[in-house]
Amino acid sequence: MPNPRILTTTVGSYPVPEWLAALPSEQAVIDATRVVFSIQRQAGIDLPTDGELYRFDVNHPDTNGMIEYFIRPMAGISSACGRSTTAEFSQVAPMGFRRRPAGVVTGPLGEGSLNLLSDCSRAASVAGGDFKFTVTSPYMLARTLLDHHYRNFERLTMALGEVLAAQVRGLPAACIQVDEANIPGNPKDAPLAAASINLVLDAIGRGTRRAVHFCFGNYGGQTIQRGGWKALVAFLNALHADHLVLELAHRPPGDLHALKDIDRAIGLGVGVVDVKVNHVETPDEVAGRIQKAERTVGQGRVQWVHPDCGFWMLKRSIVDRKMEALVRGRDKYLGR
Numbered sequence: 001m002p003n004p005r006i007l008t009t010t011v012g013s014y015p016v017p018e019w020l021a022a023l024p025s026e027q028a029v030i031d032a033t034r035v036v037f038s039i040q041r042q043a044g045i046d047l048p049t050d051g052e053l054y055r056f057d058v059n060h061p062d063t064n065g066m067i068e069y070f071i072r073p074m075a076g077i078s079s080a081c082g083r084s085t086t087a088e089f090s091q092v093a094p095m096g097f098r099r100r101p102a103g104v105v106t107g108p109l110g111e112g113s114l115n116l117l118s119d120c121s122r123a124a125s126v127a128g129g130d131f132k133f134t135v136t137s138p139y140m141l142a143r144t145l146l147d148h149h150y151r152n153f154e155r156l157t158m159a160l161g162e163v164l165a166a167q168v169r170g171l172p173a174a175c176i177q178v179d180e181a182n183i184p185g186n187p188k189d190a191p192l193a194a195a196s197i198n199l200v201l202d203a204i205g206r207g208t209r210r211a212v213h214f215c216f217g218n219y220g221g222q223t224i225q226r227g228g229w230k231a232l233v234a235f236l237n238a239l240h241a242d243h244l245v246l247e248l249a250h251r252p253p254g255d256l257h258a259l260k261d262i263d264r265a266i267g268l269g270v271g272v273v274d275v276k277v278n279h280v281e282t283p284d285e286v287a288g289r290i291q292k293a294e295r296t297v298g299q300g301r302v303q304w305v306h307p308d309c310g311f312w313m314l315k316r317s318i319v320d321r322k323m324e325a326l327v328r329g330r331d332k333y334l335g336r
Contacts, residue, residue, distance in 0.1 A: 005303075006304065006333075007305075008304070008330055009306045011134075011308070012052050012179065013311055030122060041129070043324045050133065055069040074163060075109065075110035076112075079102075089101040101145055104147075108159070109162075109163050130174035133173035134213075138163075138196040138200065139189065140180050140183075142196075158192075175208065177212065177245065178197050210240065210241050211244070214245070230258040237261075246259070248289075250271070250308050269306055271309075272305045272307075273326050275314065275322075281322060286326055286328070287333035
């Protein structure tokens with residue numbers, strides 16, 4: 001059958017299987033990634049993700065490794081954070097939900113041992129088709145660091161963007177997605193965030209889709225950013241993205257109206273599955289949310305539907321049923 005005009009995808013993470021957490025190994029990660037892809041394809045997801053299982057860190061379960069996985073391997077960053085650096089970070093207070101920095105910048109940033117190609121290639125070897133690979137935004141990473149080298153937030157953010165840009169070149173995925181969960185609550189930094197994200201997007205190879213995911217925080221299932229999409233429209237329009245992946249199921253109804261002003265050259269991805277609740281949506285609920293989105297932003301503007309954010313903190317039984325409901329609801333709405 002030809003592809004439907006609205007495609008389904010997941011945002012990134014999948015709950016770490018208990019057997020992987022109990023006995024982690026390289027082979028177990030490969031096996032678990034194969035399982036995650038298979039579950040999504042059986043549910044009918046058009047563009048699955050690898051589940052981000054390679055990032056899991058038992059010491060940082062609340063963010064599913066989306067910070068430490070990128071920060072720790074980089075050259076120029078020390079993970080030695082004692083009393084004095086923790087106290088200094090608390091004075092800067094760039095992120096309310098972190099009491100200590102993810103690292104201290106002590107010199108020029110470099111790739112160090114960061115190797116996204118290795119993890120992306122491992123996923124590609126068991127994907128069984130097209131898939132999406134995810135990368136945390138340089139702006140979000142910058143806000144978790146204590147900077148003792150650049151002494152300038154803009155220079156630090158752009159340096160992170162350069163490191164990540166070098167990492168995304170040539171990745172064997174159909175789509176590369178940049179994840180940003182901090183700028184929605186800090187719209188004043190929009191120009192800097194857009195410039196650093198565009199560094200990464202522009203480095204993605206031709207023929208590979210470029211997506212950017214935004215949410216208002218998903219820290220242990222909690223919303224941590226205040227604000228709305230209206231204040232971010234100019235920022236979203238400045239991104240060199242093919243499509244956006246936006247949290248909307250857990251947002252106020254009025255947020256949809258702001259999306260009418262998004263550049264038509266940028267495809268809209270609409271969150272229609274709430275990841276912050278255990279309730280499993282019915283296909284009717286999903287179809288109704290898609291219908292409401294299209295009636296608000298215009299017929300044909302919605303290209304993707306998906307969960308609001310990653311699934312890592314939910315039980316697998318709930319996640320699997322939510323994915324099935326996503327596909328069945330999309331199909332119901334399109335009359336397939």
